[in-house]
Amino acid sequence: MRRWRRADPWTTRRQVPAGVAILYGSLALLVLSAGMVTELVAGRLAADQAGSMAVAIAVIVGVLLVAVRFHLVGVYHGERGLLIRNVLFSRLLPWREVTGFYPGPTVLSGPGLEGRQWTLCVLTRDGAVETPVQSRGSVLMRQLESLTGPALPAAEFDLVIRRLREAHAAAQAGGGAVVR
Numbered sequence: 001m002r003r004w005r006r007a008d009p010w011t012t013r014r015q016v017p018a019g020v021a022i023l024y025g026s027l028a029l030l031v032l033s034a035g036m037v038t039e040l041v042a043g044r045l046a047a048d049q050a051g052s053m054a055v056a057i058a059v060i061v062g063v064l065l066v067a068v069r070f071h072l073v074g075v076y077h078g079e080r081g082l083l084i085r086n087v088l089f090s091r092l093l094p095w096r097e098v099t100g101f102y103p104g105p106t107v108l109s110g111p112g113l114e115g116r117q118w119t120l121c122v123l124t125r126d127g128a129v130e131t132p133v134q135s136r137g138s139v140l141m142r143q144l145e146s147l148t149g150p151a152l153p154a155a156e157f158d159l160v161i162r163r164l165r166e167a168h169a170a171a172q173a174g175g176g177a178v179v180r
Helices: 012-042 047-072 139-148 154-173
Strands: 074-077 081-085 090-094 098-105 118-124 127-135
Touching: 012 047, 074 127, 074 154, 081 127, 098 127, 098 154, 118 154, 127 154
Parallel strands: none
Antiparallel strands: 074 081, 081 090, 098 118, 118 127
C-alpha cells in the first residue's frame, strides 16, 4: 500500500490561500475555456484573439498547478520511507537511508537573521537533508512562510519530530515497513 501520512498538521494559514487560489483559478479556467469554445464555434473569434486566450488559459493552468503543489508542501511518511515535498520537487528517502531527525538552523542571508528559525532536518547515510517544515520564528519569518513551507509553533514542530521518530522506529522494527 502506498499511503502517505502527513507528519506536519494542516494549518488554516496554508489551506485557505491555496484553496482560494484553486477555487478561483478553476472558475476562471472554466469561464475562459467555455467562452473561447463558444466564440470559436460561432465563428466570432479571430486567430490572434484565440492565441491570446490560449496564453491566458496556460497561465491559469500554471497558477493552479503551483497552488495545488503549495497545498501539498510538507513531510510525509509511509511504508517506503519519507516523502519530502517542496513547491518545485519531491524527494523520496527510503527508511534504510534515514538515520535520524533534528531541528537545524535555517540558513538565511541578511544581518541578524541566522539562528532565528529552525527547520526540520533528516539525517541520512549521505548527510543531512533540509525539509520545508520550520518552527515559527519572528514576524519576518512568518511572512516568508508562504515562500518556503509550513512554519509551525514550537509544540507542533516538536510533535512532527516525535511522529517521524516513531515512524522511523516502527519501520526499523518491521524490517523497513511501517507496521500499524
